Amino acid sequence: MQKFQGPDLLLVETALADLEQRDVVGRMWRKDHTVWKPDPTEITNRLGWVDVIDAMRGQVPELVGFARQVREAGFRHVVLLGMGGSSLGPEVLRQTFGSAASFPELMVLDSTVPAWVLAVQESIDPARTLFLVSSKSGGTIEVMSLYKYFRSLVEQAVGRETFGQNFVAVTDPGTSLEKLAREQGFRRVFLNPHDIGGRYSVLSYFGLVPAALTGLDVATLLERAGAIHDACAASVPIRQNPGAWLGAAMGAFALSGRSKLTLIASSSIGSFGLWVEQLIAESTGKEGKGIIPIADEPLMDPQFYGDDRVFVYLRLEGDDNTSPDAAVEGIAESGQPVVRLDLPDRLDLGAEFFRWELATAVAGAVLGIQPFDQPNVQQSKDVTSAVLREYQQSGRFPEIAAPSSPRDLLLQSQAGDYLAIMAYLRPTPEVEAALTELRRAVMERFRVATTLGYGPRFLHSTGQLHKGGPGNGLYLQLVADRTQNIPIPGEQYTFGTLCDAQALGDLQALQAQGRRVARVRLGTDNASEIRRMARELA
Structure with a gap:
């Protein structure tokens, strides 16, 4: 079930009318690449889903x-x-x-x-x-x-x-x-x-x-995926099509300035944001455009959310929803737009997978971008390869200058910006709790949205958005001193060397795009260092 609360429903209606006039859903089912671009490259061979x-x-x-x-x-x-x-x-x-x-x-x-x-x-x-x-x-x-x-x-x-x-x-x-x-x-x-x-x-x-x-x-x-697949068919009126409706909302709100799609979910399905984050960020973050997915952010009082947000609440029936229900109610009452998706049980994630795939493809048509390529991902890979070659030849990494003050980075923030925390760390419970504390401090002090990605995982997820999307990101890279290392059989470098090269390669790629970035080297007690950072920003 899909419900909407809040202002600006006319934005969605206008987008749906345009999609209907262009027969976007019908052409999508016919695998017509011109829904997105005249050039079929990386479209016609990416529609098997x-x-x-x-x-x-x-x-x-x-x-x-x-x-x-x-x-x-x-x-x-x-x-x-x-x-x-x-x-x-x-x-x-x-x-x-x-x-x-x-x-x-x-x-x-x-x-x-x-x-x-x-x-x-x-x-x-x-x-x-x-x-x-x-x-x-x-x-x-x-x-x-x-x-x-x-x-x-x-x-x-x-x-x-x-x-x-x-x-x-x-x-x-x-x-x-x-x-x-x-x-x-x-x-x-x-x-x-x-x-x-x-x-x-x-x-x-x-x-x-x-x-x-x-x-x-x-x-x-x-079976659940198939049911919503059928509900999204070209023969279904577009306003009753759950995937097309969500995609129209995503695209229309992004174009109106509400580009921070903030996902709130019942605790049993809280990890869904990991997947949808990549789907949205890598699909839409290009050509200077993009929807910024905000997943697993701490729930805050409505005063800490700007008018650059649209909220989507995935509510699982039977879960303990006391806390998210109250938070979402407060957010809606504050005037923020909220889309609510009700799931009868956990296996309905199958339906959500397809709903969001189709919605993201539709949002691409609304934004005027091609949602199936990732033109900037290769950039980080190429720079990483160059860094690795230099290390193998000289035994050391290139010197790359970068600011190291999170406060100075965040003092550059403006309305509509967001902070991307890029942590090349192991996500222990202590580290995760400290990073949540850091995100909360940033939201309270600077009133900007926050994302969190563990490196190098995020390079294959939000990394495309960071380099190819809009220039409203602030990028905080966290790296750690290595107390452990492992050789890679058959290679002249270790896992630690590869990880450090990936971090440096991404740093260089961000700098090449003119992004605002800071790099902080933590000691060996990562959680304590992150908590200290949060206190200093509060």
Whole structure:
């Protein structure tokens, strides 16, 4: 169920009328690339998400059977090695559902931070762990570095002859990962439809393989997705189309200056923001435009929210919604626009996945951008490669000057700005609590919206928005002294070196775009340093 409270409903009605006049929904279902741009590049080969649900329904018996084989083989853990669209959907499902009784525990590793890698290693028995090597391109540097590392551990545990039985690949047809998996005797290779971009792939093998391995009812998940898929059909009047309506609202409010789409969710589905954040930021953050998704921000008194916001409340029936209900009521009464989406149960996340995919594509048409490419992501990758080459040649990183005062950075803020915290840290409970304290201090003192991304994960999520979106961001990079490090087999650099190179590469890419950025090096007690920073800003 979808409800709207607040002013400016006429904005949405005007956008819907324009979409209807242009037959945007009908043309989208016909996979007409001119909905977005005259050039079909990275559009016509990225629309497979529109009809993947039916294709995946036919694969449910295969997925359930494979999950049974893995359980019977005695695996205790499944560790997904992936980035961006390969990892964020599975992480949402992991946090929302966990694992069914007798099924292995899923862990998602999408980081090169050494402490994070070691934390996963220390939690598993490599001999009884199945590793999902998940990459659309088949060559993602983080994924393949993690594969090399955990392959060496599995080889030590079970031997070189049979290590491949502890690995599964999920990739596109014809990639180097497919070739590697077949040569090295992986237990299984799942080839995903090639015409689905990473951030639109949660209802394909990239999301469903890890879901099935944890015993999740993927048939019902797809059934719920299919129901809203049908409700969004071209034959449905546009004002009754849940995906088109949400997309029109997203785009119209962004064009009116309310570009901070602030997601509030019931606690049991609180991780949904991880996935939708990438979907929106990477799809719309380009050509100097963009919708800025605000996820997992601390709930505040309405006085601390500016008029650059639109709120979306995902409310799960049966959850303890006392706190978010009260907060949302206060926000709506203050005059902010609020969209409320009611979910009868957790499996309705399947429906939300598709609703938001279609809505984001529609919002792209409203904004006049192409929502399926990510033109600035490669920029950070290229700079990171250059930094790594310099390190390998000279044994040190290039000197890059950057301001180091969060206060000085935030004193530059103006109405409509937002702070992006980019933390190259392991997200321990203490660090997460400290970062929440920091976000609260910034909101109270400077009245700006805040986002939080862990590096290098966010490079495959909000990183595109940071470089290609509007210039209203303030970027605070947090890096830490390394107390732990790990070599990457076959490479001349370590995980710590790769992580530091990624941070420096992104810093340079932001500076090249003229972004306002500060870089703070924390000591070894990250949480204490962040709390001190928050106190100084208060």
